[in-house]
Amino acid sequence: MSDQPVPPTAPSASLAEGKKYKVTVLRDKCIGAASCVAIAPKVFQLDGEQKAIVISQNELDDMKLLAAQSCPTAAIVITDVATGEQVWPK
Template identity: 35%
Template sequence: MKITVDRDRCIGAGQCVLNAPELFDQDDEGTVVVLEEQPTPDQEPAARAAEHACPARVITLV
């Protein structure tokens, strides 16, 4: 699995960080930052939760 994000469409809601703080952070403007592009199998449920929780739908898991 690989995490990709569309930082240009991010609205800074922070749901990604709340659901998967080991995988996501926010920069000074509140825009999503991916900390780990390829989560481990143990991190995949958190990555999926973050993807589904994002109100702007900027997170994609491939």
């Protein structure tokens, strides 16, 4: 077995894998469906009002995106921290 070659990535030191996307929950849109919690429990939790809160950004970007895409009300916004661009919802 040989080591996999590491693919070239963006040179920014602050953008390690899984740190490129920032998630935010729009509280007024959240209906507590909890699919985000099921997909990314390290990132989302329901609070006492059954609304999702972000407890950590420490998850792979793909999982953050998947969780956001699973939200039935598009209450999760994903922003690219490097560019400030909104990645989801489009």
